[in-house]
Structure formats: structure tokens, C-alpha cells
Amino acid sequence: MAVTESVQPETKPTHPGYFCIVRQGTPEQYCSKLIAERDYPKGSIIAELKGLTPGPKRYSSVQVSKDKHIELNSDLVFMNHSCDPSTHMDTDGMAVRALKDIKTGDELTFFYPSTEWDMAQPFDCWCGASQCVKQVTGAKHLSTETLNNFVIVEHIKELLAERDQAQA
Numbered sequence: 707m708a709v710t711e712s713v714q715p716e717t718k719p720t721h722p723g724y725f726c727i728v729r730q731g732t733p734e735q736y737c738s739k740l741i742a743e744r745d746y747p748k749g750s751i752i753a754e755l756k757g758l759t760p761g762p763k764r765y766s767s768v769q770v771s772k773d774k775h776i777e778l779n780s781d782l783v784f785m786n787h788s789c790d791p792s793t794h795m796d797t798d799g800m801a802v803r804a805l806k807d808i809k810t811g812d813e814l815t816f817f818y819p820s821t822e823w824d825m826a827q828p829f830d831c832w833c834g835a836s837q838c839v840k841q842v843t844g845a846k847h848l849s850t851e852t853l854n855n856f857v858i859v860e861h862i863k864e865l866l867a868e869r870d871q872a873q874a
């Protein structure tokens with residue numbers, strides 16, 4: 707796995723009372739996480755995606771269209787991937803939404819291939835979910851059948867349709 711430099715300065719919480727970072731290990735170990743500081747009912751908005759800046763594809767960026775990547779510039783960057791995610795990174799509606807009822811103290815996670823086509827920094831997944839995809843490399847590397855089990859955004863649906871059409 708190629709590891710890029712991690713930029714995670716200790717700053718004031720960006721969403722106090724909503725969620726917070728739990729820092730673990732060294733920044734280079736990438737094992738910190740984001741925890742809910744309140745309950746979120748299924749379907750509710752956890753955060754609007756605001757203050758984003760365009761940039762290159764990297765471990766911390768989120769893909770927002772077929773060819774654009776942004777930095778979140780908030781504590782949301784600490785959201786880990788899970789194959790049984792608690793949230794949806796909705797780049798169509800520009801919000802993070804609860805995919806299930808989330809309780810205070812639960813980890814906020816999203817399914818990275820739901821937004822990422824071909825990731826800059828792939829990794830082996832630690833989530834342990836029964837439907838774990840094991841290697842998180844981006845939607846490009848997963849079957850349509852697998853992706854159909856997850857909520858995915860429009861640009862990934864479009865890229866998937868193009869891939870499947872080219873292979874037909």
C-alpha cells in the first residue's frame with residue numbers, strides 16, 4: 707500500500723455536539739475515527755457538505771463527480787470506511803445522511819466505493835462485516851452485483867454503467 711503524508715492537525719472540533727474525532731495511534735497509522743455525539747434517526751442529515759475545496763485525488767479526498775475530487779476541510783475527514791456503513795456520503799445532495807438509527811457513541815462510517823471509483827490509497831478493510839469487500843480499492847474494482855448491495859452516488863452509477871457497457 708502506498709502511504710501518502712497524513713495531514714491531521716489537532717484543531718478545534720468543527721461540529722461540536724454533533725460528532726467528534728477519537729484519536730488513536732499515530733497519524734501514519736490512520737486508525738483514528740469519528741464518533742456521534744448525539745442520536746441520529748435513520749434518514750436524518752448528520753452534516754451538510756460545505757466549505758469544500760477542489761484538489762487532487764488522495765487518501766483524504768472525496769470524489770464528487772466523474773473527474774472531480776474535494777477536500778472536506780472538517781472533522782468529517784476522520785470518517786472511516788465500513789462495509790456495513792452507518793452513513794451515506796451523499797455527494798448528489800451534498801450531505802452526510804444516517805443510513806440507520808445511530809446512537810451517541812456509535813462510529814460514523816461510510817462505504818468509500820460509494821463515492822470513489824479508483825482510490826489513490828487502497829487498503830485492506832478491518833471492518834469485519836459479513837459482507838466485507840476485504841480490499842477497498844474503489845468501485846471500479848467491484849462487481850455490479852456487489853455494488854448493488856450498497857447505496858451509491860450518481861457518478862459511480864454512471865461510471866459503472868459505462869464500464870458494464872464496454873464489457874458487454
Ligand SMILES: C[S@@+](CC[C@H](N)C(=O)[O-])C[C@H]1O[C@@H](n2cnc3c(N)ncnc32)[C@H](O)[C@@H]1O
Pocket residue numbers: 712714733735736737738739765766783784785786787788827829830831832833
Ligand atoms: C480519510 S482517512 C480516515 C481517518 C483515518 N482513520 C485517520 O486516522 O486518519 C482514510 C484512511 O483511513 C484508513 N481506513 C479507513 N477505514 C478503514 C477500514 N475500514 N479498514 C482499514 N483502514 C481504514 C485507511 O488508511 C484510509 O486510507
